[in-house]
Amino acid sequence: MTSLFAKYQGIASALGAVVAAGGRNPFAVVIEKPVSSTVGIIEGRHTLLFGTNNYLGLSQSERAIKAAQDAAGACGVGTTGSRIANGTQSLHRRLEHKIAAFFHRRDAMVFSTGYQANLGMISALAGKDDYLLLDADSHASIYDGSRLSSAQVIRFRHNDPDDLYKRIKRLDAPDSAKLVVVEGIYSMTGNVAPVKEFAAVKKETGAYLLVDEAHSFGVLGEHGRGAAEADGVEADVDFVVGTFSKSLGTVGGYCVSDHPELELVRLNCRPYMFTASLPPEIIAATAAALEEMQERPELRLRLMENAARLHAGFVRIGLNASKQVSPVIAVTLETVEQAIPMWNRLLELGVYVNLSLPPATPDSRPLLRCSVMATHTPQQIDDAIEIFRQAAQETGATAAPAPLVAS
């Protein structure tokens, strides 16, 4: 009889090769103790954290920690129920009002994770007779949402509004509802979506537009509302989805919208209905982190300065860094054989980044994915650049051709 795990043979041999090439499993790194937002103990060593998505450093916010402690003391540590049963406390509604007010939207839904927010919204919105149009480089939660929906799913070329337009026209289905899904900042590459141009296509074709601002919330736009705010087209975005687990430093997801039917989506959204709601301490910490983010816009300025500093440093030492400067900076290497020793050497020298291997990368080349924080000091960034230089040199990881012009 066939083993249930026969299909795991491929991944087992791939993982074996990765471990053999570098000495450790890159997907089983343990942060033994967080020392601060920017430093953790890994393998007993103080390690600079450049791969945590903790853009504003708010996972260590004193205000959020205090709010969590107070909420746990007052309300307990869990709700033991779904949002549509016993899992909605006044804290949950207050956070939804706060998020909606932040985005100047009619209402918000809070989900237990950002993954579930995409899974839930996409599957609930796109039904059997509808079309979903996804950017080719979409996050797994978007693809999974499309699989949970019964819609017809069409991919368009990454960050290419003309290609989206062409594919909508090719459908020749003027009466079908269409939902276009893009991300503000793409998590693997740091590419920023041209939301303004996508909004123009949406308007011309009568489609709906959902923007996942998971990595751009708290990062882009004058008030941190994301790529749509930065492009001045928030009114053309029907649904904004995002997460609390990046800029706000906690966990959970949300969707905001002006469509009054959002209230009905709550009753037709399996990842919202059939899971326990977030515990009170997380809700309280998230609300506190959101207040802190709004009161400290300087965090966003420092974040962008830090991103520019790291990006410029990578370009200076000849690495092939992301084209656009954003807090996600991916260093592209040519082969997996280069990437694995380089990633291991970085960790040994005291820098943690994310190792991304194909097919989880957009163009079949491996990435060393870095995320920058507002709380990194200039010295920490310079140290990281020097460690990258040393690791690249020692492991012979010749960089792919660097961009001709440093942006």
Added chain:
Amino acid sequence: MSETVESVSALIIQKLLANPKVPRDIDGNCKIMEDLAFDSLAVMNFVMEVEDSLDVSVPLDKLADIRSINDLAACIVDLKNKG
């Protein structure tokens, strides 16, 4: 112009052979992932190229049933006939 499974299959093979990593002796019965060593992303990206050549959209849910080059060709012909 009306395409047949044979003509679409031939076009797919011609496009595949433009990639030097693809074995030279492929035919319509070759399985795209197993025989050509394409991962899931490579398959989706390749289908996008074929879509543009033939001015057709293959919904992702249809890809789940496609194994061989001929399966893909048959799916595209079916979609074009419906259009």
